[in-house]
Amino acid sequence: MTTSIFIDGGHGTTGLEIRDRLADRPEITSIVLDDDRRKDADARLDALRSADIAILCLPDEAAREAVAMLDGADTRIIDASTAHRTAPDWTYGFPEWEPNHRNAIATSKHVANPGxxxxxxxxxxxxxxxxxxxxxxxxxxxxxxxxxxxxxxxxxxxxxxxxxxxxxxxxxxxxxxxxxxxxxxxxxxxxxxxxxxxxxxxxxxxxxxxxxxxxxxxxxxxxxxxxxxxxxxxxxxxxxxxxxxxxxxxxxxxxxxxxxxxxxxxxxxxxxxxxxxxxxxxxxxxLGKGAAGAAVQNLNLMAGFEEYSGLRL
The missing domain is CATH 3.30.360.10 (Dihydrodipicolinate Reductase; domain 2)
Structure with missing residues (x-):
């Protein structure tokens, strides 16, 4: 069984870097919208709600809107924007931050990728x-x-x-x-x-x-x-x-x-x-530990994969 991933904002610098790192991993199924559907609100909403984990590579306000669109959905979120990094109901996505913080990320629905x-x-x-x-x-x-x-x-x-x-x-x-x-x-x-x-x-x-x-x-x-x-x-x-x-x-x-x-x-x-x-x-x-690499590390923990899978040691 694979984990489905949708990168919202996948054509930006961080999104493209994450996509490249996930491309050859058989345990992951990527949901990708064609160019003519990327700005289709219904297609985007369906992709967000169909994913096991959505990775938001968006400006802050767009990230907040995407989170609101997912209210009540089962989709788990990794937000690479600044929008939720100090929000009390979000887990800070720095696995090495404190002892046992990896487990907090692994069990969280909302993870804020660090700056x-x-x-x-x-x-x-x-x-x-x-x-x-x-x-x-x-x-x-x-x-x-x-x-x-x-x-x-x-x-x-x-x-x-x-x-x-x-x-x-x-x-x-x-x-x-x-x-x-x-x-x-x-x-x-x-x-x-x-x-x-x-x-x-x-x-x-x-x-x-x-x-x-x-x-x-x-x-x-x-x-x-x-x-x-x-x-x-x-x-x-x-x-x-x-x-x-x-x-x-x-x-x-x-x-x-x-x-x-x-x-x-x-x-x-x-x-x-x-x-x-x-x-x-x-x-x-x-773009590594500072952005895309951090997102992949958090994704691995949330999906139950080996923590460093797909990372460049």
Missing amino acids: CYAQTFIAMTHPLMMAGILPADAAISVNAISGYSGGGRAMIEEFESGTASTAFRNYALPLRHKHLPEMQAHSGLDSPPLFSPSVANLYRGMLVEIPLHLEQMRGGTGPGDVRAALRDHYADSALIAVLDEAETGALDLVPIERCAGTDRMEIMVFANPDAGQVRLCAILDN
């Missing part, structure tokens, strides 16, 4: 808060850079046509990025971080950094304690690796492309103990 920046920030901060190392009232800054595929079709065309005015740009300068509520809610912080995102002239890849002073943490905390808390948290994950001190010390630089083309996330703890400073760094593919 790429937000998931990475949460991956570095939430384990430290769970370990009692980082207090909830800490004032945190986070700097991040993504490949341009994270900006959708218009940004992809801008960079690939050669009309982009610069090879690197920062944005969200008024400090109101849409990932901020998610970052605060699922890290456990009392207030949102100061978030400085940017985009570079490469298709895929992401680098997220959090500079911290050891004095912001529990008294007596050293770089080894930070690294140990992260390694313990992700000990049972095949996708998230925390480099040890020797591996991190051997790095002169961290290329943004280091995990591109995979569904891995790598976390590094750089430190200057004399200055009392640490620099948390995470690398991933914004």
Whole structure:
């Protein structure tokens, strides 16, 4: 018996990536609408209600409308938009977030796929808060850079046509990025971080950094304690690796492309103990663990498949 999947918005960047990853899996039946039926409201509704699991790759308002259309239906939902990431009746789709969270996803009807920046920030901060190392009232800054595929079709065309005015740009300068509520809610912080995102002239890849002073943490905390808390948290994950001190010390630089083309996330703890400073760094593919790979991982859990099936380790 197969599981039927409908990707609503399957012609966008994330939707196409998910479709490619599911194409050769015999345990999955994909419901696909022809081009002339994609905008037919009745055909779309029938596809949504016929699917065992619908994956929404839509703008926020369209995602809310799709969820409303499925009210009372048996269809389970993975929403890749921002619309439901902090909704109390939705399960946050980050399997490694907390112990036993995989089971919460597996049994949920509504799963909110995490944002790429937000998931990475949460991956570095939430384990430290769970370990009692980082207090909830800490004032945190986070700097991040993504490949341009994270900006959708218009940004992809801008960079690939050669009309982009610069090879690197920062944005969200008024400090109101849409990932901020998610970052605060699922890290456990009392207030949102100061978030400085940017985009570079490469298709895929992401680098997220959090500079911290050891004095912001529990008294007596050293770089080894930070690294140990992260390694313990992700000990049972095949996708998230925390480099040890020797591996991190051997790095002169961290290329943004280091995990591109995979569904891995790598976390590094750089430190200057004399200055009392640490620099948390995470690398991933914004379309992999940051988007499509995360959706496939959640789909696997919800459908009862092997968690890492179809993922690029």
